[in-house]
Amino acid sequence: MTNRERTYTISELSREFDVTTRTIRFYEDEGLIEPARDGQKRIYQRRDRVRLMLILRGKRIGLSLQEIRELFELYDAANDDEPQLQEFIRILGRREVQLQEQMKDIKEAMREISQLRRQCESWLKARKERPEA
DNA sequence: ATTCTAACA
DNA sequence: TGTTAGAA
Numbered sequence: 018m019t020n021r022e023r024t025y026t027i028s029e030l031s032r033e034f035d036v037t038t039r040t041i042r043f044y045e046d047e048g049l050i051e052p053a054r055d056g057q058k059r060i061y062q063r064r065d066r067v068r069l070m071l072i073l074r075g076k077r078i079g080l081s082l083q084e085i086r087e088l089f090e091l092y093d094a095a096n097d098d099e100p101q102l103q104e105f106i107r108i109l110g111r112r113e114v115q116l117q118e119q120m121k122d123i124k125e126a127m128r129e130i131s132q133l134r135r136q137c138e139s140w141l142k143a144r145k146e147r148p149e150a
Numbered sequence: 151a152t153t154c155t156a157a158c159a
Numbered sequence: 160t161g162t163t164a165g166a167a
Contacts, residue, residue, distance in 0.1 A: 038153080
């Protein structure tokens, strides 16, 4: 009994990663994790815990659950790391493009807001100088 | 006390 | 994803 690897309950993981148990079950429904069972109860192994970490990390950088699932599927199948890494690079590239587009949109919005604010201040000033206008 | 499924003001 | 009801 040297490898009775540590297991976790859904509530332990939800506390550790600050997500609800609902969220963890949701990821399972989405096919991102498949914990073992003890009757009805879900038993999470180290592997599942790592997956949860990866799911949350992926979410943090803006990856969709499908993209994360695709990477997991590749990882499960592939015997070679290369295809997974190449796909990961592609997904990250896509994300970078999205962020760059958002960056552009945000900058434009900032310009408009700034310009509009100046316009309003200008009107306010004019009103004080000649109230009738 | 915890977890599970299923459903939806 | 949240919330919640009812069962185990």
